[in-house]
Amino acid sequence: MDILVTGGDGFVGQHLCAELVDRSHDVTSLSRTPDPSVLPGEVELTEGDVTDYDSIEGEFEGKDVVMNLAALPPLHQPPRETSHDSVCIGGSINAVEAAEEHGVSKFIEMSSLGADPNGKIAYWRTQGLGEEVVRYSDLNWVVFRPSFIFGEGSETFTFIRQHTTPYVTVLPDGGNQPRFQPIWIGDCVQMFVDGIENDEYVGEIYELAGPEVLTLGDVARLLYGTDGKSIEILPVPMLLAVIALNAVDPIPQIPLGVNQARALKMSNTTRYNDINEFGFTKSELMSLSAYLA
Template identity: 60%
Template sequence: MNILVTGGDGFVGRYLCPELVERGHMVTSLSRSPDPDVLPDEVETKTGDVTDYDSIVDAYENQDAAVNLTALPPLHEPRPGTFHDTVCIGGAVNAAHAASQHDVDRYVEMSSLGATMQSPIAYWRTQGLGDMIIEYSDLDWVVLRPSFIFGEGSETFTFIKTYTTPYVTVLPNGGDEPTFQPIWVEDVARITADALEKEKHGGKEYDLGGPEVLSFGEVTRMLYQAEGKSVKIVSVPMWLAQVGLYAAEPLPWIPFGINQARSLEMSNVTDHNDIDAFGRDTSELRSLSTYLKEEKI
């Protein structure tokens, strides 16, 4: 198949594009500032911005399938002048319309576990609205909603190390919340490729998680232990941490704010892990604890 991957040189795309090439597909990566150095030589790169329909529509010509990976970081406040609404909602409208105009046969939307229009958090609310746009389109769509994705270049690792310190760190409620079900980026890439290739997945949405359920505090300890550092967690009341993040919202040099305050109490764990729909069992997935023991981060 000819497959277009928007955001193909981003965190997930750098693993998905090689997976698709290895399976024999012709792959094109579309992004605002293409970086061909992070992709296999076989991947063609094109320039386009999902918030600008005219800049992306031609890229969908002669494509059999498409994957939309574009989104703003959920754990940091967007840089000035960028908005979740513009990318997650406007981008979904533009990408879906462009794919429809060129009769793309299969369309995969990479969403996020917890995405719902009712969420009080901008990232998950706009992701939920973006999902609805895709699901009401005339495309043969698949929506994937993974919990936090880990691997080299993971934004979650960066966030935790920005928010915490080794040896002694302060966390709301001792780091018992929020909880995650981390899933390895290469496992996500393989599942995404399956969603593109197999007709039975059309018109379905899948919640995806890894083999472990971990709290923010547990992940923090694991990250620093992987560097040979210990960490003692000092507990503060959740309300106090949230007050601090609300207060930080107007300060442009602090990458946290209201959305991060609200996310502190959010569980990011599947009710049912849909990896079984792709013929996989959690025992076959790479766990975060195994990854941190085997890789340097």
């Protein structure tokens, strides 16, 4: 198949494009500033911005499947020149319109566990609204909602190292919140490609989560443990953390704010893990503990 991946040179896109190439598909990666160094040589690179319809529309011609990965990182405030609304909602509208215009057979949307069009957190609210754009289109669609995806190049690892310190660090509520079910990128892209290749998944939303439920503090301990460093977490009352993050929200130099304050109280776990729909069991998935060990 001829497959277009928006955001194809990002963290998830790099691994997805490599898996698609391994399965003998023709792959095109669409991004604002294409980076050939992170993708297999067989991947065709093209430049475009999902928030600008005219810059991407022509790239959908002749494609069998589109996988839309375009999104902004959930853990940082977006830069002033863009927003979750423009990328997650506007980007989905533009990608869906272009796919309909060019008769694309299937449209795959990577959303996120916790996506909710009525949510109070910008990232998950706009992911939920982006899903609705896809679901109410005339396309054959599949929506994936993974929990936080880990692996080499994971934004979450970078975020934790930037905002904590080894040996002694401070976290709201001692790092006991939020809770995650991290899923390994290697397992995740296998399920994504199965969704691309097989029509049995069309018209469904799949929540994908890993085998462990971990807190932010757990992840920090595991991450620093790989460096041979211990970490003692000193608790800050959640109320004080929320007040502080709300206070710094207007300061553009600080990539944290109101949405991060709300996310601290959010549990990113699922009651209905759909990995079995793709032939996986929890025991077969790579855990974060095993990966970092």
